Amino acid sequence: MKISFFDFNKMHSEIQGELEGAFSEVLKRNWFVLGSEVEKFEKNYANFSNTQYCVGVSNGLDALKLSLIVAGVKAGDEVIVPSNTYIATVLAVSFLDAIPVFVEPNIDTYNIDVSLIEAAITSKTKAIIPVHLYGQSCEMEPIMAIANKYELIVIEDNAQSHGAFYKGKITGSWGHLNATSFYPGKNLGALGDAGAITTNNLDYSKQIKTWRNYGSEIKYFNKVLGFNMRLDEIQAAFLSVKLNYIKLWNSQRVEIASWYYQLLADVELIKLPVIHENATSVFHQFIIKVEYRDQLQLFLKENGIETMIHYPIPPHMQEAYNFLNYKAGDFPIAENLSNSILSLPIWPGMNLIQVTYVANYIKQFYKIKNIG
């Protein structure tokens, strides 16, 4: 058997007719940029996110950049980010010549450790970007409390957790601004690049609409030195179709995760994902923390099972961030994670036989290890 790390086939084959219908509609309408499809999706996604406003944009990185701009973050300001996030979170901060201040993750949830945030706040701190990593919501209530106390703006990075909750309130509705990505492999994915920002602040939503469109509210009148960071009509049309299935697909991911939990429960050298008691996860990834990670990955590969590492190098150790002058050991939790985590295959439509196949080879690897 061969198990891909991710497989779109099951998801897309079931809605192929609807996707093709959406494409035909846009083709017939002959309107491809900022039209009725973008407006419709923005309304639908705001509704899904339980926020008043949504602004569709070009991708997740741009959603983060635009959020930081309208939050008023300037060169030299400090922005708190987790030390174990995907690089885009940090790149957005650097784009504004602001300074990323890394805070280590909690060793169980892998989300930002709330107890370490206050110590990282200085007079220059402007914003916090909690990242709901791997599908699990951060502890948003205490994070908002800290932000209120120090008058900081919270920008959620919700790229990996469409549909997760903290204390019954959905991610993407907690922060002052909430940036997300609809990169194809995310839980809600377009058929190309796409992103959005959700907010309850009308002024922010208006400003973002201006910034995404050359800084122009009225055609040929430019208020700010804006960008072209728009969401395409065609992607918005595909996203509106797929939004109707996100709850179903998330529930399938949760079920697959429950199979992994059962099948791998008694393997001593594996730490399974820990979900905070007040949070839910939509299992964008199923992460195991293991001994002999690289050998395990190779063994699985030799047996037809693809796995990945999210992420092999933490942002502070990336070549691009040499100028921040961090060194190995500065963020040991993030560094340890990048050396010991493995992402197992998980995708909507993956069945119990496939999950069992993966689990059995993992168990076999550790059986051989214990004997050898």
Ligand SMILES: *Cc1c(COP(=O)(O)O)cnc(C)c1O
């Ligand atoms: C994917 C991702 C992004 C960037 O989204 P793009 O649409 O690829 O630009 C940002 N943050 C996190 C946590 C992500 O997973």
